Amino acid sequence: MAFEFRLPDIGEGLEDAEIVSWYVSPGDVVERDQALLEVLTDKASSELPSPVAGTVLELSGQEGERIKVGDVLIQIEEANSNSDQKTSTEKTSKKIDKAELEETDTSSEDKNNFISVAPKVKASPATRKLARELAVDISIISGTGPSGRITNEDIHSAVKTANEVTDSTSTTAEPITDVEKSSLVQGERSGLGYMKSGEHKIKGVRGVIAKNMSASWSEIPHIHSLDEVDASLLIDFRNRLKKVTHQSASKITPLSIVAAATVRALKKYPMMNGHIVGNPAEKVIIPPFVNLGIAVASDSGLLVPVINEVDNLDIFELAEKISGLADLAREQKIKAQQMQGATFTVTNYGSLGGRWALPIISKGQAGILGVGKIEERPIVVEGKVEARPTMPIVLGADHRLIDGDVAEAFKNSVMNDLREPLNLLVT
Amino acid sequence: MVVGEVASRVDLLVIGGGPGGYAAALNASRLGRKVSLVESKFIGGTCLNVGCIPSKALIEIADLAYLGNNNEDFGVKISTNVDMLKVNEHIHKLVNELSAGVSFLLEKAEVNVINGTARFTRSDRVAVEKEGGELEHLEFRDAIVATGSSPVSLPNLPTDGERIVDSEVLLFQNYVPEQLTLVGGGYIGVELATVYAKLGSRVVIVESEEQLLPGFNKNLSKKLESGLRSLGIGICLGYKAVSHNKNELIIENSEESSSIPSDLVAVVAGRKPNTDTVNIKESGASLLPSGHVKVDAQRRATSHVFAIGDLTEGPALAHKATSEAKIAADVACGLRNAFEPNCIPMVVFSDPQIVAVGIDPDSDEYSEMNLNSFRFPFSASSRAKTLGDTSGFVNLVADEEGTVVGFQAIGKHVAELAGEAALAIETALSIEDLAGTIHAHPTMGETIAEGALGLSGEPLHLSGS
Numbered sequence: 001m002a003f004e005f006r007l008p009d010i011g012e013g014l015e016d017a018e019i020v021s022w023y024v025s026p027g028d029v030v031e032r033d034q035a036l037l038e039v040l041t042d043k044a045s046s047e048l049p050s051p052v053a054g055t056v057l058e059l060s061g062q063e064g065e066r067i068k069v070g071d072v073l074i075q076i077e078e079a080n081s082n083s084d085q086k087t088s089t090e091k092t093s094k095k096i097d098k099a100e101l102e103e104t105d106t107s108s109e110d111k112n113n114f115i116s117v118a119p120k121v122k123a124s125p126a127t128r129k130l131a132r133e134l135a136v137d138i139s140i141i142s143g144t145g146p147s148g149r150i151t152n153e154d155i156h157s158a159v160k161t162a163n164e165v166t167d168s169t170s171t172t173a174e175p176i177t178d179v180e181k182s183s184l185v186q187g188e189r190s191g192l193g194y195m196k197s198g199e200h201k202i203k204g205v206r207g208v209i210a211k212n213m214s215a216s217w218s219e220i221p222h223i224h225s226l227d228e229v230d231a232s233l234l235i236d237f238r239n240r241l242k243k244v245t246h247q248s249a250s251k252i253t254p255l256s257i258v259a260a261a262t263v264r265a266l267k268k269y270p271m272m273n274g275h276i277v278g279n280p281a282e283k284v285i286i287p288p289f290v291n292l293g294i295a296v297a298s299d300s301g302l303l304v305p306v307i308n309e310v311d312n313l314d315i316f317e318l319a320e321k322i323s324g325l326a327d328l329a330r331e332q333k334i335k336a337q338q339m340q341g342a343t344f345t346v347t348n349y350g351s352l353g354g355r356w357a358l359p360i361i362s363k364g365q366a367g368i369l370g371v372g373k374i375e376e377r378p379i380v381v382e383g384k385v386e387a388r389p390t391m392p393i394v395l396g397a398d399h400r401l402i403d404g405d406v407a408e409a410f411k412n413s414v415m416n417d418l419r420e421p422l423n424l425l426v427t
Numbered sequence: 428m429v430v431g432e433v434a435s436r437v438d439l440l441v442i443g444g445g446p447g448g449y450a451a452a453l454n455a456s457r458l459g460r461k462v463s464l465v466e467s468k469f470i471g472g473t474c475l476n477v478g479c480i481p482s483k484a485l486i487e488i489a490d491l492a493y494l495g496n497n498n499e500d501f502g503v504k505i506s507t508n509v510d511m512l513k514v515n516e517h518i519h520k521l522v523n524e525l526s527a528g529v530s531f532l533l534e535k536a537e538v539n540v541i542n543g544t545a546r547f548t549r550s551d552r553v554a555v556e557k558e559g560g561e562l563e564h565l566e567f568r569d570a571i572v573a574t575g576s577s578p579v580s581l582p583n584l585p586t587d588g589e590r591i592v593d594s595e596v597l598l599f600q601n602y603v604p605e606q607l608t609l610v611g612g613g614y615i616g617v618e619l620a621t622v623y624a625k626l627g628s629r630v631v632i633v634e635s636e637e638q639l640l641p642g643f644n645k646n647l648s649k650k651l652e653s654g655l656r657s658l659g660i661g662i663c664l665g666y667k668a669v670s671h672n673k674n675e676l677i678i679e680n681s682e683e684s685s686s687i688p689s690d691l692v693a694v695v696a697g698r699k700p701n702t703d704t705v706n707i708k709e710s711g712a713s714l715l716p717s718g719h720v721k722v723d724a725q726r727r728a729t730s731h732v733f734a735i736g737d738l739t740e741g742p743a744l745a746h747k748a749t750s751e752a753k754i755a756a757d758v759a760c761g762l763r764n765a766f767e768p769n770c771i772p773m774v775v776f777s778d779p780q781i782v783a784v785g786i787d788p789d790s791d792e793y794s795e796m797n798l799n800s801f802r803f804p805f806s807a808s809s810r811a812k813t814l815g816d817t818s819g820f821v822n823l824v825a826d827e828e829g830t831v832v833g834f835q836a837i838g839k840h841v842a843e844l845a846g847e848a849a850l851a852i853e854t855a856l857s858i859e860d861l862a863g864t865i866h867a868h869p870t871m872g873e874t875i876a877e878g879a880l881g882l883s884g885e886p887l888h889l890s891g892s
Contacts, residue, residue: 003730118770121769121850122855149855
């Protein structure tokens with residue numbers, strides 16, 4: 001049974017509250033303490049955090065509807081729940097037969113209470129612990145030890161077998177694979193930074209990332225140049241663009257403006273749009289178009305969807321494409337060919353809260369532009385310290401091809417356009 | 428919900444400071460949680476204050492007092508004199524020391540100990556009633572409930588603390604009653620019967636089932652019965668206690684009714700889980716028909732409430748609670764763990780002592796299993812002979828593959844064999860493992876190796892039978 005989140009009494013004597021807006025919809029995966037909705041009481045509006053982690057099953061009220069304290073707001077299928085637990089969280093307490101309970105109160109010693117449990121698994125507590133940690137169902141393993149005893153080796157080989165089963169059922173030709181789970185390996189947790197303890201075979205997206213990163217890092221001598229841009233006008237520009245009557249106006253983000261500024265700079269400095277072939281260097285290729293890669297974090301790893309021939313797009317079209325491809329990548333629905341052929345990459349670690357980073361250049365490109373979080377910071381304006389929104393910006397360049405002067409000129413072009421985005425109207 | 432109540436937020440709340448609760452608190456604190464522990468009476472719970480510990484201390488004292496009674500054959504004459512006031516003083520001191528030790532551990536672990544009685548008011552809140560009636564509301568992220576159990580009371584024999592008492596009062600008598608009748612022949616009943624028989628009371632046990640220690644192996648019960656009878660204990664099986672008149676307990680079975688002269692009656696008819704005082708149902712937890720809290724292998728009763736110890740099904744034993752405490756604390760802290768023991772050792776400190784671990788080969792429950800048992804009598808044990816009691820035995824049980832799955836023993840000092848037996852069963856040792864382990868001579872432990880040799884068809888100190 002799903003967890004039923006009921007409207008709690010969030011104020012003194014609160015009777016009901018109005019649902020202002022839902023932050024989640026059915027099917028969404030929510031973390032514990034993640035805000036689920038905003039409610040308005042007669043006093044103030046507040047966000048209600050989720051008491052559990054899981055998947056949203058059903059919302060029990062429309063926006064604008066008033067709901068009473070104690071009524072079910074939302075049903076969430078809890079993560080980490082096995083079937084046993086589900087039945088135990090079931091709110092069946094009301095259904096318990098009172099007569100049964102009273103009977104036990106007066107009954108004398110419960111005989112069954114004194115029968116000890118009997119052995120179920122032929123394995124030591126340490127081996128059983130190992131099985132739990134590696135998410136192996138020990139009850140279906142046959143032991144190779146004396147009198148069928150399950151050893152640590154038996155658990156490890158079960159994990160190995162399970163991984164091999166996984167490998168043979170997954171498509172290795174595509175860089176993105178669904179990680180299928182064999183019956184031996186039961187998933188319990190997921191989430192950022194989580195991985196089961198034990199050995200894991202590198203496969204799928206992670207394998208591709210590892211190979212590419214290793215080649216990039218070992219073959220490309222990186223230089224990085226770091227700067228900070230006054231983003232006051234950029235934010236103003238973005239806010240104004242969003243109000244423009246255009247079907248893609250809502251898709252305009254600071255990232256789409258950065259992308260547009262980058263494309264403009266790439267057209268001015270085509271070397272940054274090229275790349276070196278061979279290790280250390282055989283030839284330079286300068287493509288006649290700009291294919292811009294946008295780095296996106298997905299559940300299976302970092303993906304870089306590519307917008308082809310971005311130099312022919314206006315800022316609305318660019319924003320629309322970035323938004324569409326990024327969604328596909330996040331949902332892991334993107335196809336391999338939609339992630340190939342980038343000539344330059346923009347990465348926005350600011351969306352993760354990051355300020356400074358030194359991004360690594362992908363092989364087949366000569367540079368990468370990273371942007372950090374826009375925040376109010378003190379900067380000097382006409383001799384006075386002022387709090388202004390600023391954006392950290394980092395250019396990484398392949399030093400085999402790009403000298404410092406080219407890198408700085410390129411970066412300055414981007415920065416100029418971000419300081420005064422009206423420049424973007426000039427092609 | 429009370430209008431206007433203000434709740435303090437706590438991270439991990441433990442309710443109950445017994446062997447389950449305090450162990451859960453210490454484990455969770457070690458794993459980095461901020462732990463608050465609510466205890467209504469004494470840190471250490473039933474086990475430490477009014478259960479295992481004082482009873483074992485009393486049993487030792489009764490053994491000392493009894494020394495003079497049966498050692499003349501060995502050439503030793505002793506006369507003993509018991510001062511029950513001093514005995515109580517000794518036991519209280521011991522209990523206080525242990526309780527202070529646990530409090531010290533909790534303090535060092537920075538566990539916030541709150542004295543009061545916690546009651547769930549909703550799925551994530553309790554109201555703690557403190558001395559003087561003051562209420563404190565606590566809102567928790569996770570709760571581990573370990574409120575234990577209480578002696579079962581019988582409606583027709585209400586305890587008055589003087590003539591009719593429960594086990595917790597019987598442990599701290601300041602006199603030795605002349606005629607003591609115990610209603611209930613479970614492990615608490617037989618232990619206290621042993622104690623008072625050795626201290627000089629005329630003791631009678633009344634048990635409604637047809638055997639002592641209902642649920643235990645029948646051979647053990649039979650042997651225990653004759654052991655207790657030789658201590659002068661009267662045993663009435665299949666009788667129910669009906670009422671108490673002046674100095675008599677009236678008992679009856681389907682055929683007759685009779686009376687037992689008793690100046691003290693102790694009701695020791697088992698224990699029931701303390702689910703009411705903590706209002707566990709309000710947490711969203713479900714109860715089983717047995718009255719226990721329904722939990723999964725992780726000891727979860729709801730998504731954020733765990734129940735352990737006597738609240739959950741299984742034997743109401745301190746070591747089960749302590750084991751569950753580790754599981755619940757681990758799981759509450761995001762680690763993987765599950766309560767899936769292969770055995771829970773049971774020890775009865777009667778005279779003779781009894782141990783039961785794992786599968787009872789005579790139980791109907793395992794009739795489908797192809798089990799092999801070997802009984803090694805203490806008459807063939809040189810150590811038992813030196814201890815002066817050869818009436819007991821060990822019984823080792825293996826499955827058809829030769830894995831040790833069960834162990835029963837009765838006799839002097841067998842309680843200490845529980846550890847090796849539990850280790851063998853929990854780790855799924857084979858009988859060859861046990862037989863191949865050198866056991867020190869002369870010890871009672873050798874009898875386990877003898878049992879394993881017997882199961883392998885190679886008994887050493889028994890001629891082939």
